[in-house]
Each structure stands twice: as structure tokens, then as C-alpha cells.
Amino acid sequence: AQSVTQLGSHVSVSEGALVLLRCNYSSSVPPYLFWYVQYPNQGLQLLLKYTTGATLVKGINGFEAEFKKSETSFHLTKPSAHMSDAAEYFCAVTIKAAGNKLTFGGGTRVLVKP
Amino acid sequence: DTAVSQTPKYLVTQMGNDKSIKCEQNLGHDTMYWYKQDSKKFLKIMFSYNNKELIINETVPNRFSPKSPDKAHLNLHINSLELGDSAVYFCASSQGWTGTGNNEQFFGPGTRLTVL
Numbered sequence: 001a002q003s004v005t006q007l008g009s010h011v012s013v014s015e016g017a018l019v020l021l022r023c024n025y026s027s028s029v030p031p032y033l034f035w036y037v038q039y040p041n042q043g044l045q046l047l048l049k050y051t052t053g054a055t056l057v058k059g060i061n062g063f064e065a066e067f068k069k070s071e072t073s074f075h076l077t078k079p080s081a082h083m084s085d086a087a088e089y090f091c092a093v094t095i096k097a098a099g100n101k102l103t104f105g106g107g108t109r110v111l112v113k114p
Numbered sequence: 115d116t117a118v119s120q121t122p123k124y125l126v127t128q129m130g131n132d133k134s135i136k137c138e139q140n141l142g143h144d145t146m147y148w149y150k151q152d153s154k155k156f157l158k159i160m161f162s163y164n165n166k167e168l169i170i171n172e173t174v175p176n177r178f179s180p181k182s183p184d185k186a187h188l189n190l191h192i193n194s195l196e197l198g199d200s201a202v203y204f205c206a207s208s209q210g211w212t213g214t215g216n217n218e219q220f221f222g223p224g225t226r227l228t229v230l
Contacts, residue, residue, distance in 0.1 A: 032215030043118070043204055043221030044157075051215035088155060096213035100145065101170055104157040 002027045002093045004105035012111045019078040021108050023065075023091035026072065033074040034092040034102065035065055044090065050074060061085070086112045117141050118222035120205050126228045127195055135190045135225045137205030145169075146188035147206040147219065148180060157204070163188055164211045195229045202226050 007022040025031055032051050036044040048059025055067040061084075065076045074091060091105040118139045127133055139146065147170070148160040162170035163182040177193040192199060202224045208217040 034215075041223070043206075043223045044219075045221070046218050049215060049218070090157065094213075094215060096215075099169070099211045099213050100208055100217045100219065101159060101162065102219065107155045107157075109155075 002031060002095055002098070002103050004091050004093050004103060006089075006091050006105035006108050008108055009106060010109045010111065012113060013081045014113050015083060016080050019063075019076075019081045019085060019110065021076040021089050021091075021110070023074045023076065023105060024072050025074060025091075025093045027093060027095055029095050029097070031093045031095055033065075033067060034094075035059065035063070035074075035076050036090045036092060036104075037061075038088040038090065038107075040087070047076070047089075081110075081112050083112050083114065086110055118205055118207055118220050120203075120222040120225050122225060123223065124226050124228075126230065128230055129195055129197060131195050132191070132193045133195060133227070134192070135203055135205075135227070137188045137190070137222060139186055139205075139207040139220070139222075141207055141209070141220060143207040143209045143220075144185050145208045145211045145217070146182065146185075147208075148188065148190050149204040149206065149221075151202040151204060151224070153201070161188075161190075162211075169211060192227075195227075197229050200227055200229045 003026045034049045035047040050067040092102040145164045147162045161180040205222040206219040208219045210217040
């Protein structure tokens with residue numbers, strides 16, 4: 001079965017600083033990987049996804065992530081944090097045989113300091 | 115205009131009661147989901163329906179029963195509520211169920227259930 005581990009349940013960054021959220025996955029077959037964002041008291045919104053092809057994927061709000069098979073990682077980055085980036089971020093994985101069934105990581109809460 | 119809507123947004127009830135949460139999507143999708151998010155923010159899928167057919171039924175107490183009257187609606191009925199059922203329940207929908215990774219799931223705003 002697939003699994004996702006997000007390192008760090010809380011990350012604090014200064015406004016304008018780099019945001020780096022770590023995600024490692026476990027899968028015996030090629031994975032499909034996703035990052036979702038959850039703003040306070042809201043549902044989840046897709047930031048970006050990797051299915052096949054280019055390993056560096058760009059998403060909304062200036063975020064990007066790189067799929068590294070050798071490291072089984074899919075870390076999320078943003079060069080310059082904004083106050084509006086304060087939210088909970090979830091990494092998720094699925095595989096072809098699982099259809100659209102997502103397995104989520106535990107989430108990382110991002111706090112942005114002025 | 116809301117793509118995926120849930121009612122109610124908040125639900126406070128006593129142990130032992132029966133309650134329902136409703137979900138509607140106006141995106142024309144054919145697949146809908148229920149997720150449970152616990153107090154530690156951990157998200158886990160509970161059920162999924164594709165064209166009104168149950169396709170995912172995770173290890174969930176049989177007190178939980180989903181019902182999909184049509185492709186646009188997926189309701190969740192919970193019998194004999196327990197303290198441990200307190201959580202945020204999210205509905206989601208997607209177009210398709212194929213294993214391509216391209217069936218983006220759109221989430222509703224959640225229903226916060228508190229069992230006293």
C-alpha cells in the first residue's frame with residue numbers, strides 16, 4: 001500500500017523567505033503525487049500534481065514541487081512567502097491501480113511571520 | 115455558485131443520536147467522496163461513489179452509511195453517534211475515477227461534527 005510522510009508538522013517562516021515543505025512517499029509502482037492546501041475553516045484546494053513527464057511541476061500561488069524518484073520525495077517550495085500562505089498543506093499519493101483513491105500525509109501547518 | 119456544498123456546516127449532538135450530512139456538487143462530476151479529518155488534521159477517505167455506485171468502502175463502522183440518490187448528491191448518515199465520531203467531514207467530487215492521476219478532486223467546506 002502507498003503511504004506519505006510529511007516531515008515537520010509545523011513550519012515557521014518569515015515573510016519573503018523560502019518556504020520548503022517536505023514530503024516522502026512509499027510506493028512499489030509509479031506514483032501520482034499531489035499537494036493540497038487547506039486555509040482555516042475551508043476545504044482542500046489542489047496546489048499542484050505530478051503524474052508523468054516533467055519532474056518539476058508548477059502550481060498555483062507561486063508554488064512548485066519536484067518529483068525525485070531516487071529520493072522518493074516530492075518537496076514543495078515557494079521562493080518568497082506571503083502572509084496569505086499561512087495554511088495547512090497536505091501531500092497525497094495514489095497509484096494507477098487505486099483509481100482516484102488518495103492517501104494523505106499528516107499535514108504541515110505553515111506560519112508566516114511578518 | 116458554490117461547486118461543492120455541504121450542510122450543515124456545524125453539527126452538535128448528543129451521543130446515541132442519528133444524524134445526516136448532505137453534500138451536493140454542481141460541477142457535473144460523476145464521482146463523489148467522503149473524508150474524515152480528525153482532531154490532529156489527519157485525513158482519511160471513507161467512501162466513494164462513481165455514477166451512484168459504491169466503489170470505495172474503507173474500514174468504517176457500519177453505523178456510517180452513505181447514500182447517493184443521484185450523481186450530484188452524496189449524503190452521509192451516522193447512527194448511534196459516539197464521542198469518537200467528532201471530526202470534520204469533507205465531501206469531494208471529481209470527474210472520473212480512472213487511474214491516471216488527472217481526476218482532480220474538489221472539496222467542500224466541511225462539516226464540523228461535535229458529539230457530546
